[in-house]
Amino acid sequence: MLAPEQTWWKPLHRFEKSWVIVAFFWCILLTAMMPIWYLYGRQNVPAETTRTTPEEYQSKVDAMVAQYEIGKENGIPVVAPPPGSDVYFLARQWQWYPVLQLQEGETYRLHLSSLDVQHGFSLQPVNLNLQILPGYDYVATLTPTQTGEFSVVCNEFCSIGHHLMVGKIIVEERRE
């Protein structure tokens, strides 16, 4: 066994020192970007959150479905709520419910909540991502700007059937 060299520590080389300084300021910049992006980024959806319970939320969804159902798709109701209204969309293992049919250019208050565990609302191909938590009613104010069929996938692993969680939002041309 050889003892380590006694003078193993040597002052930093000029290059090493400059890289440490660069890395330090880069870390500070990236950390600062998080709140800056949160406050000024264009990606944020105007939203508000209130407390709810799975039972209360489920009854709001059921009431909307009972009132505005226009058909079924693979056993899931297709709902066309009036423009400008409060729209309730729920996540549960392993389904998005119901299918929403919205109109282009109209503003909706889209309520999102989960009946069981945490899910992730990911609207594709727009790539709008929101966290869905049980017990919280998250209200995003949205105005669809494109027509078509949009898929909602779950981007928060919610156990065995997670990959089967695909929902749909249909955006129709505005009716006069």
Ligand SMILES: [Cu+2]
């Ligand atoms: Cu999931």
